[in-house]
Amino acid sequence: MHRIRQSFFWNGLTTDTKDFVEKCAVCRQTQRANPKEPLKLRDIPEYPFQLVSTDIFKFKGDDFLLIADPYSGFNDFRKLKSSTSSEVIYLLRQWCSVHGIPEILESDGGPQYSSQAFREFATNWKFKLRISSPHYPQSNGFAERKVQTVKGILKKCWHDGSDPYLAMLLLLFGVAKVLQELRDNQKRYADQVATPRPPLKTGDNVRMQTGHREWKPAKVVEMTESPRSVIVETPEGRKYRRNSKYLHTTKASIPSENSPTLECESNNAHVPVSNEYQEIAPSEQSPDQSSGIQTQYSGENADRQTKVSCYGRKIKPVEKYDPSKY
Template identity: 35%
Template sequence: MEQHEVPEKPWRKIVADLFTLFGKNFLVVVDYTSNYPEVAKLEDLSSTNTISHMKSIMTRHGLPSVVVSDNGPQFSSREFRQFAMQYGFKHVTSSPEYPQSNGKAEQAVQIVKRLLKKAKENDEDPYQALLNYRTSPLSGSDRSPGEISMNRKLRTKLPSAEEHVTMHKLPDIKQKRYYDHGSNQLKPLETTDTVRVRGDGVWSEKAQVLARVAPNSYLVELEMGRRLRRNRRYLLKTQERFVPVHDDDEREKEVCVDPPSGGATASTNQSAVTPEAAQSSHSTDQSQPVSTMSDVRTTRSGRIIKLPSRYVHD
């Protein structure tokens, strides 16, 4: 089978042939570079009718430099030679006694026949069958005849490159579904919620939620005042009371008693005790000393600190 040079650009070299199917005559024209087929039903087998359909095909794809065909009467006529001169292409014919040398044409005829037969058997649109072939990647390539010929992807009813983007997302969606199925969906935290922060495998320090900075990320403040950003999975909500610790009163026991108001004197600023307790103490031991201003310790915020009994000396 004769090998023809394949040009780099489509529709510079084409092959033409005729065939009969279902009692009708057809013209097939194929581009050497892209294998893109054009098919036309012939009203008759005259050169005039054949040339008319070839002109229609050429004006859609551009004028070729070379046209390859067999030596059939439609292509060997004087009318076809005039057509070649008028449209400016070189006409190359196969050997008269060996038409199989035009292998490209023979291959194209077999492909088109198979497509039309299958469409008829399945009661399908033959034009859709041709379109599907034109948009199917060639063997050994990821590009279709239509894409090579027109430098773009042709839209069809079949899944296209645009749908592939959505199809590629499906595995990611399934993966997320499987992950969510095997994991507990943690409830969002609210501002001021008290949590335990996970560190080194244990729920250690207590903190308070300050803000939600991302769908699963929170800004929290530890009782010592340090701020952290943690993922939701590293925060455990708790019903514990959040008590911020300052440098002044760290490790000291606080009593929530309001500080004295106004310009108090030493005689009025006694230890923070109730009247009943003071009366009872006065009646039982008149000699017990009363805490003066110098004995009273307060925090920076003004709260009075009551020392544990083991630190009070008689």
């Protein structure tokens, strides 16, 4: 904006420039990643095993199933014979028969939990399945943190040959009040560098981040039960589930599947500028014009342009620093 104000002026310059940049497809395609959003806390369960978080992790080449309770801090794990949905369902059925069926089961979007067999298991056992957004493991953060704790215990027990299940008994159980205080402190520190953004709505035109400073056009077509997680559709007709961290609203129109793609050459790329704000050459500008930017030439400096604003003030060109003059 500073460089534009040095060379041009018209009423609404700032608004028109920002609006032009927001509608520029190339600018939106290479923009920076979204800033961090304020931490969104979930409600604390009212009783143990009302909400259960689960995840699958590897240790020494073997697969393990982690099951954790956010209310009490209790966590358990079972060794998997295979990393299939049927094996995970079998162990969860055994676990639920002892501790009870939870109201909500949290997990990541792994194939074991997103399969049709696991969805039928959730329907038959009457619990709600909550899957975290792809590429956003923070949605299942409690289970991810417990995985680190259990891995640390397994590693220590593996070195000294002790029983890992006996070591699990040494973990302290949490209390709801203490858990709420810890969460409040966590949110206060996390939000210090966060930037709130308006929630996404169905029909919003967005850009979906696919890599470092790479954004692909898409459109919000469906909302999900998880916070800040939506279903988007690309111009090719493919649907993705993404967290709002990887989505950015845009005013640029979303191209259709048959629309031509935008190609930019390395040396000749340029963005077309509306004729309303193009600079007028001296030979084409009439002397009666009193607005816009005028260009004059004089004597020795005929090869050097002197720009004059619409108010008659001369705009001096920027000179480079020359140490020999001082």
